[in-house]
Amino acid sequence: MSEAAGKTRRVFSGVDSSGPVPVEYKFSHARNGNRHLVVVFADRHATGGYGWMDGQLQELRSNILWVRDLVDGANTYHLCRGMDFSLEQSVAGLVARVMNALALSAGQVTAFGASEGGSAALFFGLKYGFRNIVADSPQFLMGTHVKESNPDAARMMMGEATDQNVRVLDSILPELVGCGAGPSANIYLLASPRDGQYQRQVEPFIGHFRGRENFNLVYNESPLITEAGKATRHNLPTLMGLLTLLVDGITPRIGMVRNGGEEPGRDASAIDTYLKQTAQVRDDSFPKPVVRTPSPDERVPANGVRFTGTAVGAVRVSFWEDGKYRGSAPVAPDGTWVWERTTPWSKGRHVIRLFAADANNYQTKRTEVAFIAGDHTYAATPAQEQPPQQPMPSRQPALTVTVPAPHQQVTSSAVGFAGYAPGAVRVDFHEGGAPLGACEVRPDGSWVWEPGWSWNDGEHYVEAIAVDAVGHVSPWAAVPFTTLSAYPVPAQGVYFNSEY
Secondary structure, three states: OOHHHHOOOOOEEEEEOOOOOOEEEEEEOOOOOOOOEEEEEOOOOOHHHOOOOOOOOOOOOOEEEEEOOOEOOEOOOOOOEOOEOHHHHHHHHHHHHHHHHHOOOHHHEEEEEEOHHHHHHHHHHHHOOOOEEEEEOOOOOHHHHHHHHOHHHHHHHHOOOOHHHHHHHHHHHHHHHHOOOOOOOEEEEEEOOOOOOHHHHHHHHHHHHOOOOEEEEEEOOOOOOOOHHHHHHHHHHHHHHHHHHHHOOOOOOOOOOOOOOOOOOOOOHHHHHHHHHOEOEOOOOOOOOEEEEOOOOEEEEOOOOEEEEEOOOOOEEEEEEOOEEEEEEEOOOOOEEEEEOOOOOOOEEEEEEEEEEOOOOOEOOOEEEEEEEEOOOOOOOHHHOOOOOOOOOOOOOOOEEEEOOOOEEEOOOOOOEEEEOOOOOEEEEEEOOEEEEEEEOOOOOEEEEOOOOOOOOEEEEEEEEEEOOOOOEOOOEEEEEEEOOOOOOOOOOOEOOOOO
8 A cells, every 4th residue: 555545534424414404524533542623614615515625634633524514505604594593503513413422622622714614613613612713814794705705605694685684794703702702712813915805804803802812813925815715825834734733732822732642542432423323325314326227237339328227215316436426417306317428438347336315415325337338339239239329309408618628737726617508598517416506508509607716726527517498408518627726835924922
């Protein structure tokens, strides 16, 4: 086993349905018995609703709990839906149950996040008494922020973005900080005056932290920072350094610190039981999907592979090969589903693993099907007659993606999409089975989608589907691309216990 493979963390996925709102999470055990928990709150740009899942936290020795922030395709700051704060109670309950299962106190927890996740880290860290809070480029005026820049989140959180609802959300963090909640918390606020949100969303509220035991302002003046996403990118070395110290029990301040505290042989049965009870993959919730076509090891034209089957009780079926996501298909009310790739398969044998998911994203066990992709056309022998391929219905809209090109390497993190979809009214976009957004189709059939966020560096596999006015859909179109950072990481100025 390579050194890199040996360091890979095992990650468990689950859904905690104990509270009023089901909350999805991912969890990774601590290394060497470390007695700490880092709770990661996602921001709106997080792929699939989970933040910091691209390996940045790989070397942390603590337990890690990632909390998903995606409700019906929109972000919520982990707080509310239609001004109903039962979502907050559910998230707090999830964290509390993980802490209890690990036998950890609030004094052994670090709340961590950036942007919207930074706001959530401040909120939950202060309100629920977590010992450490690391918040990068948070928004204090949450209502104003979502109303002006994230309409989907505004609709989800407020229902209607009335002045009253905006004022309520705007007041939550300033009042929580101003009233002295969490007086003994070790708070590390990272911000940049070059961040476009700083003067309105951060600077007016720094004074609220006066008099606290250990408030630290990490102030980044890099000239390359032009927006919140770039501020987080340039703060990455400091963020990882802070988390490493906090996990080890070191809080950067004057005074005696306590380090260590590992218990390598500690009984882990409680957390193992919790993970099993809330596991996202359910053995008994509903049956795994049944594949009708292709049949096992069937030889199929590489450009004519059509998957069909049933998945009773599910809303979608997800397809994977060699650990890589290949696509998904919706499940009809009668339990049937159909999936075809828009690009031919490579010749040879393919082994596809698929699972079904319900409306709460609980998943079935995996089904495996193998087929052999051959020439695009071939004559079938009588002993191996191929089932006729059903023609594409004429009413089905077409979809073509022209930008980005397949497997294009993009040096900008702001990747937009464009193409044609004659006969459709909109195009929907997904990644990893999670919805990303949608755009309207113009009368001439052209469309353009600007996500409005910065993509994380690395490989992305986005899928698009066109929908017409009566609900007919096109085949899924795959859009694989890779984003590469075009900016070096500069040195940073870090000021602890600074005057402000």
